[in-house]
Amino acid sequence: MAFYLALDVGGTKTEYVLADDTRELARVRGGTIKRMRTDASTATQNLDRALAELTALTGVSMTSITRSCVGAAGITVALVTDWIREAFAERVGGSLILVGDVEIALDAAFFGGPGVLVMAGTGSNVAGRTVGGDLTTAGGWGPVLADQGSGSRIGHQALRNTFFAIDEDRTTTLLPAILELWQLSDLDSLIGYANQIPAPDFTRLAPLVVKCAAEGDAVAQNVLQREAEELAHLAHLVIERLRRDASDSRPDWVPDLAFTGSILEHVAPIRDGIVQALRREHASLKVLPGTVDPILGALWRARSGQLPIAG
Template sequence: MAFYLALDLGGTKTEYVLADETRELARVRGGTIKRMRTDANTATQNLDKALAELTSITGVSMRSVTRSCVGAAGITVALVTDWIRKAFAKRVGGSLVLVGDVEIALDAAFFGGPGVLVMAGTGSNVAGRFLSGNLTTAGGWGPALADQGSGNRIGHQALRDTFFAIDEGRTTTLLPTILELWQLPDLDSLIGYANQIPAPDFTRLAPLVVRCAAEGDAVAQNVLQREAEELAHLAHLVIERLQRDASEGRPGWVPDLAFTGSILEHVAPIRDGIVQALQRRYPSLKVLPGTVDPILGALWRARIGELLKAGGA
């Protein structure tokens, strides 16, 4: 029997799935093994613990694995890839496929085919795959430069709009809610706290923005609407690129759209706002239900790795 190991390697955690040809046998979560985010000893300990847990649950030795696929950001960085290759060579059997985290997310939605994926969690990004198999992205430049529709951006923009509302003489329930969350006594304390270096974690404010918007706060509602529209615009840019590339063979074609990430899974105003904005421009747009699980893209690649290699993917 063949066994396949899939990893979705993040900056704070790593997801693992062990499967056979048809079934998931075990799924575990461990600390990051990304060498840009942690030292070699910690990465080794995290990997060993997760692999031991998979073996304990399934009884399958890691040396029995036929193929592994690791999806990670920074796969062009030697520090990341060299460590992964050496660590797997010592611990896991079979071959190893290393691809970007964006690619496994696209694979989870479109299984190697064309399409557009909007990703929004702590950060955000929009990725598309051409009919040729090549990738393109928009956004994803980090919190200081982009990350439209992300948890960090929602929180930060809500705080900025709260102070703009103060300037305009409007009230917003965001202000007392933020003061309560950060346990600050007054506006002056909030000004100092928000402007400190390093900056506070604005992502923590995102759930408050969603709650205030649901309760009818106009400032919070405007934040979510604007972030959805900006993320939709990035998706529009990627859709246009795919359409131009396919224009000769598939005139009028609109690639399917998929979502992934905690914001798009849990914050309906962002997701719905993206869909509404895009469907005004592309009435025939098909949106995949729910949100995709990127590690399933890594598992798909592990299972058919040799076919992809033979086909030049």
């Protein structure tokens, strides 16, 4: 019997799936093994603990693995890739496919085919794969430069708009909600707290924005609408790149759209706003239901043995 191991390596955690040809046998979550984010000793401990747990849950020895696929950010960095290859060679049987985290997320939605994926959680990014298999992205430059529609950007923009509302003599329920969450007594305390270096975690404000918007607060609603429109614009750029690439053979084609990430899973105004904005330009746009689980893309690639297209 063939066994397949799939990993989704993040900066703070790593997801593992062990499967055979038809079924998932076990899932495990462990600490990060990304060497840009942790030392070799910690990464080794995290990997060994997770692999041992998979074996304990299934009875499958890691030396019996037919093929593994690891999806990770930073695969162009030798520190990341060299460590993963060496660690797997010592612990896991079979061959190893190493691809970017964006690519496994696309695979989870489109199984190696063309399409556009919008990702939004703490940060955000938009990725697409052309008919020819080339990858293209927009956004994803981090919280200072981009991250439209992300939890961090929603929280930060809500704070900015709250103070703009104060300047315009408008009230917003965001202000008392933020003061309560951060346990601050007054506006002066909030000003000092928000401007401190290093900055506070603005992502924590995102659930407040969603709650206030649902209760009818106009400032919160405008934040979500604006972030949805800006993330939709990035998706539009990627869609147009894919359409230009395919224009000779498929002039009227519009790639399918998929979503992943906690914001797009749980914040309906962002998701719905993106779809509404895109359909103004692309009326025939098809949207995949729900949100995709990136590790399923790694599992698909492990099972299929399909290598990423170079370059």
